[in-house]
Every structure is written in structure tokens, then in C-alpha cells.
């Protein structure tokens with residue numbers, strides 16, 4: 001899948017279907033025309049530049065049925081929690097698959113991602129969105145409540161983006177490897193507080209409670225300023241590490 005962008009819009013180009021965009025508004029691309037990253041495409045709706053797909057574009061082109069995790073938050077969540085090629089990751093919930101997209105990109109084909117959601121429609125929408133960009137052979141959707149579901153396997157990292165993450169901590173603790181990260185994403189102060197308190201009650205080291213603010217700039221010759229439309233508050237992110245049962249004396 002190739003991404004077509006200008007300053008206002010983002011479109012997708014499917015090399016398989018040879019279509020730009022989706023549904024009734026899709027534009028057919030003639031068989032002799034090859035679109036490569038960097039090319040400029042002239043359409044009735046304006047000029048677009050072709051780019052390779054990258055996870056920050058996912059939210060611009062996916063079907064959204066829930067609030068998505070923003071790219072600057074997702075990038076930090078992934079790096080801070082040590083997720084890398086080959087990592088085994090569990091997340092809940094799926095929403096529209098924005099965080100899932102970042103995780104799949106980071107773990108590569110040697111890693112594994114289990115995505116749990118208690119809403120069948122959100123899990124189906126996530127699959128549909130992700131399947132445009134990933135082969136999904138290492139993605140396992142799980143329909144269930146992360147607070148009570150008996151989940152198999154041990155993971156390097158667990159991400160919770162649900163309304164009450166504190167209620168899921170004791171259930172997923174068993175699934176986290178010692179030294180592994182539990183990361184939560186909550187829009188409100190009281191959610192972050194309850195979560196961090198519960199993490200400590202479960203014997204975890206709470207490493208960081210943070211909010212990331214990204215300010216976009218409107219750059220115009222002679223009148224450059226912050227963009228009024230920037231989304232300031234997204235959520236509070238809490239990172240905690242699971243301790244092993246060993247207590248080593250030096």
C-alpha cells in the first residue's frame with residue numbers, strides 16, 4: 001500500500017487493486033502507470049506526493065470506531081517499553097488498531113502480537129484496517145474481557161488502553177515476564193492515579209507517569225506561528241516494570 005499526501009488530505013493507493021482511495025470515490029489507475037514513493041500524482045482533487053506506508057499514517061487512513069492512540073504517544077510507548085523486533089506483546093483494547101499498527105511494525109515478522117477486545121465489531125474493524133498494511137500471520141485477535149480472560153503465554157510488554165486499566169492489572173500480571181513493561185494510556189488524572197496505585201499494590205516498579213505534548217507549527221513566509229488546531233492533551237501514560245521473585249543481596 002502506498003500513501004498519497006498533500007497538505008490537506010491523505011489517500012491510499014493499493015498496488016494490488018490499482019485503485020486510489022476506496023469505495024465509490026476510488027480512482028482507477030491505468031495498467032501502464034507505475035506509482036513509486038516520491039512521485040507526484042496529479043488528480044482531479046489536486047496534487048499528491050506518493051510515500052511508503054509508515055505507522056503514523058495509519059490513523060489518517062483507517063476506519064475509526066474509537067479514539068486512537070496518537071503517533072507521538074505510540075512511538076514513545078513502544079521505545080520506552082523496549083518493544084523491538086521479535087518481542088511478544090499483549091494489548092487491550094483494539095479500538096481501530098492504531099497502536100496495533102505501531103506494534104506490528106516494531107516487532108517485525110519474528111514477534112507476536114495478541115490484541116484483546118471485548119467488542120466484536122472493534123476487533124473486526126481492527127483486522128480490516130491492519131490487513132491493508134500487514135500480513136497478520138503474527139497477529140492474534142482475542143475476543144474477551146482483559147480484566148477476567150484467562151490469557152495464555154508470557155509477554156515482554158503489555159499495553160492497556162481501556163477505560164479502567166487498574167481493574168485488569170492483577171489478571172495480566174501473570175502474563176508479563178519479569179523485567180517486562182506494563183504500559184497504560186488514560187485520558188484522565190483519576191484513571192492514571194488509580195492505575196499507578198494498583199501497579200504498586202501488585203509489586204511493580206512504577207517508572208514514569210507522563211503526558212506528551214506535541215505542538216505543530218504553521219509555517220508561512222513572514223507569519224510562522226503554532227497551529228491553533230494542534231491536539232494538546234491526548235492521555236497520560238504510565239510505565240511500570242514487573243519485578244521477579246528474587247531479592248538479591250550484595
Ligand SMILES: C[S@@+](CC[C@H](N)C(=O)[O-])C[C@H]1O[C@@H](n2cnc3c(N)ncnc32)[C@H](O)[C@@H]1O
Nearest residue numbers: 069093095096097098099117118119122145146
Ligand atoms: C480507546 S479504544 C482503544 C484504541 C486503540 N488503542 C487504538 O490505538 O486504536 C478502547 C477499546 O477498548 C475496548 N475495551 C474496553 N474495555 C475492555 C475490556 N475490559 N477488555 C477488552 N477490551 C476492552 C473497547 O471495546 C475499545 O475497542
